[in-house]
Amino acid sequence: MKLRPDLGLTFDDVLLVPKRSSVVSRKQIDLSTWLTPQIQLAIPIVSANMDTVTESEMAIAMARAGGIGILHRFMTIQQQAEMVQRVKRAESFVVENPLTISPTATLEEARQKMLQADIGGLVVTDPEGRLLGILTTRDVLLAPDLEARVEQAMTPRERLIVASVDEPLSVSQQKLYKHRIEKLPLVDANDRVVGLVTAQDIIKLQEHPQATKDIKGRLRVGAAVGANPADLDRARACVAAEADVLVVDVAHGHLEIVIRMVQQLKKEFPAIPIIAGNVATAEGVHDLSMAGADAVKVGVGSGSICITRLVTGFGVPQLTAIADCAEAGVELGVPIIADGGIRNSGDITKALAAGASTVMLGSLLSGTKESPGATIFRNGQNYKVVRGMASLSANIARRKIDRQGEVDWEEWSDVVPEGVEAVVPYRGSLNEVLHQLLGGLRSGMSYCGATNLAELSEKAEFIRITHSSQIESGVHDVTVL
Numbered sequence: 001m002k003l004r005p006d007l008g009l010t011f012d013d014v015l016l017v018p019k020r021s022s023v024v025s026r027k028q029i030d031l032s033t034w035l036t037p038q039i040q041l042a043i044p045i046v047s048a049n050m051d052t053v054t055e056s057e058m059a060i061a062m063a064r065a066g067g068i069g070i071l072h073r074f075m076t077i078q079q080q081a082e083m084v085q086r087v088k089r090a091e092s093f094v095v096e097n098p099l100t101i102s103p104t105a106t107l108e109e110a111r112q113k114m115l116q117a118d119i120g121g122l123v124v125t126d127p128e129g130r131l132l133g134i135l136t137t138r139d140v141l142l143a144p145d146l147e148a149r150v151e152q153a154m155t156p157r158e159r160l161i162v163a164s165v166d167e168p169l170s171v172s173q174q175k176l177y178k179h180r181i182e183k184l185p186l187v188d189a190n191d192r193v194v195g196l197v198t199a200q201d202i203i204k205l206q207e208h209p210q211a212t213k214d215i216k217g218r219l220r221v222g223a224a225v226g227a228n229p230a231d232l233d234r235a236r237a238c239v240a241a242e243a244d245v246l247v248v249d250v251a252h253g254h255l256e257i258v259i260r261m262v263q264q265l266k267k268e269f270p271a272i273p274i275i276a277g278n279v280a281t282a283e284g285v286h287d288l289s290m291a292g293a294d295a296v297k298v299g300v301g302s303g304s305i306c307i308t309r310l311v312t313g314f315g316v317p318q319l320t321a322i323a324d325c326a327e328a329g330v331e332l333g334v335p336i337i338a339d340g341g342i343r344n345s346g347d348i349t350k351a352l353a354a355g356a357s358t359v360m361l362g363s364l365l366s367g368t369k370e371s372p373g374a375t376i377f378r379n380g381q382n383y384k385v386v387r388g389m390a391s392l393s394a395n396i397a398r399r400k401i402d403r404q405g406e407v408d409w410e411e412w413s414d415v416v417p418e419g420v421e422a423v424v425p426y427r428g429s430l431n432e433v434l435h436q437l438l439g440g441l442r443s444g445m446s447y448c449g450a451t452n453l454a455e456l457s458e459k460a461e462f463i464r465i466t467h468s469s470q471i472e473s474g475v476h477d478v479t480v481l
Contacts, residue, residue: 008317010302011347012470017461021449026442030452033357034335035068036273036294039220039245042066042210043438044352044453046337048362049073049224049249052373052386056083056118060090061370061430063219066210070222070247070360077234084223084241086118091204093169093217094186098196100125103132103151110150111140120200121183124154129192131157131185162187165194172197220244222275227261235265245273248293251308252300253277254284259291266292278339280316282328289332297360298325299340304363305386305422306340319354326355326457345440352441352453353460362386364437367427375426382426 023029033044047054047062049070054062059069071083089095101110101122110122114137124133133154140146143153161179163172165186172184176199186195205217212220222245223238225231235246246265250258253276262276276288277297285296301308301315309315316324318341329336335357342348342359351359366373366386373384427433450456465473 006320008320009464010317010319011341011343011350013317013464014319014350014462015465015469015473016350016353016444016448017463019448019459019461021446023446023449023451026439026446028451029442029445031066031438031441033453035337035358036245036275036335037333038273038294039068039212041068041212041358043434044348044356044358044441045434045437046070046222046358046360047365048339048360049222049247050362050366050386051075052384053362053366053371055372056086058365058368058370058372058430059083059087059221060219063087063090063212063221064204064208065431065434066212067434068212068220068222068245070224070245070249071238071243073224073226073231073234073249077237080223080234081237081241082116084221084238084243087221088218088242089117089119090219091201091211091217093197093201093205095196095198095201096194096216098123098185098193100129100193101135101150103149103154105150106146107135107140107143107148107150107153108146110135111146114140121198122150123185123193123196124150125193131160131162131187131191131193133157134160134183134185136183160185163197164188169197173202176202214244218242222247224249225261225265226250227255227257231261232264232268235269239269239272243272245275247297248274248276249278249297251278253279253297254281254287259287262288262291262293275337277337279325280321282324285325285328285334285336286332289329289334293334295335295337295357296325296329297337297339298322298356299338299360302341303339304341304343319350322351322354322356329355329357345437346444348437348441349444349456350462353448353456353462355457357453363424365430365433367424368430368433369426369428370430376423378423383423384426385421386424387421 031043033041035041043066045067047058047069049072051072051074054069054071062069099117099122103124121136124135126132133156135150135154139153161181162185165188176184182199184197185193188194214220223243224247225235227250248261262274265274273294275295276293278299280300288296298321302318322338326336337358337360338351338356339360348359363386367384373386376383445456448459450459
């Protein structure tokens with residue numbers, strides 16, 4: 001029998017030793033980090049690619065907060081691509097290729113188009129793309145007849161204030177303010193629409209200064225794919241929709257099919273960062289990095305709704321896995337994403353101190369307003385549903401999608417779930433949860449004198465603790481009010 005001599009540790013097995021600190025205020029602490037060598041984040045938080053955690057609403061909120069969301073893959077390819085587009089259209093410096101509509105379309109058609117794209121207006125153009133007018137949600141809501149034509153309700157071209165595509169954004173902002181308008185079409189010399197500047201986007205720029213954005217001012221978003229050949233089509237659709245990063249996500253990421261998928265994606269999309277996982281060893285990080293992965297997700301069986309370790313007997317305690325993988329990641333220039341097992345801000349601090357560049361959160365965020373999980377009311381309290389992506393219900397949902405709604409129930413005798421379905425208390429908005437988590441992280445960093453995450457990892461010293469120390473670390477000998 002081969003047995004490793006070292007002891008595997010997880011978050012509750014250790015504490016960080018306080019150090020001399022010159023940090024006076026938590027405002028001094030910089031939480032910026034790198035998701036991949038190409039993508040910087042203002043905060044080290046990534047929302048998990050689970051179908052009860054991250055869809056477009058969560059991804060938008062995460063990017064605005066300075067992190068990033070990874071859209072799950074347990075939906076049709078078209079649905080996932082549309083969610084990517086929804087995030088990319090949520091805000092930008094300039095809306096390129098704004099959605100247009102014909103003047104002869106009905107207001108009901110316009111309403112459906114705006115609802116589907118989650119936008120507040122459409123540019124009305126002729127077949128050559130020349131500007132004819134603008135139709136807003138307000139125009140549609142006030143219209144007495146939704147069967148009326150768009151041209152009857154729109155603001156016509158002669159009444160519109162427009163800007164040249166060559167004008168700087170500051171000039172467009174001045175026009176929006178001067179004329180008290182919300183939308184400013186950008187046109188070329190032939191009056192063809194080439195973009196749209198909205199007052200709402202400029203306001204969002206001011207409200208979310210640390211938002212995670214691409215060079216065009218659009219929110220960044222990631223998309224998860226599997227490792228099967230059919231997932232290449234999913235990846236292509238998401239890249240076409242302008243996803244910023246692809247995540248090859250498999251429970252056991254140290255598989256040859258995952259390595260081949262990473263190689264194929266890197267060959268076909270050399271400019272798109274690729275994250276791969278999950279692994280729990282330095283060897284896994286090395287092999288995925290050599291295949292072309294720009295970052296690696298670490299964590300096998302550590303999630304709160306994961307039972308992989310109980311079902312299979314395999315896994316590595318999460319803190320040891322992070323430390324081993326981070327050491328390999330430093331040598332290879334590959335950031336590590338700690339995925340799973342994090343229950344509070346102290347665990348986030350420990351994961352980053354052990355060498356992770358970011359942490360991926362699932363259950364901790366599944367109770368927020370922005371998560372897509374169902375809300376239920378039980379014993380006088382609201383809860384939200386969360387499930388592991390290897391749970392029985394998730395397996396059923398995935399196979400329904402793969403087989404276009406058809407399910408062979410005789411196959412279920414062969415399925416061995418490695419996850420569960422559960423509920424978590426409703427926790428309010430994502431921003432409220434992040435405020436607490438990031439506040440705890442900043443406090444933790446001040447205890448070792450770290451003003452940034454690199455210093456945290458460099459200065460961190462762990463000490464193993466006993467079960468009695470665990471009890472001492474929490475609330476004890478009192479009755480909590």
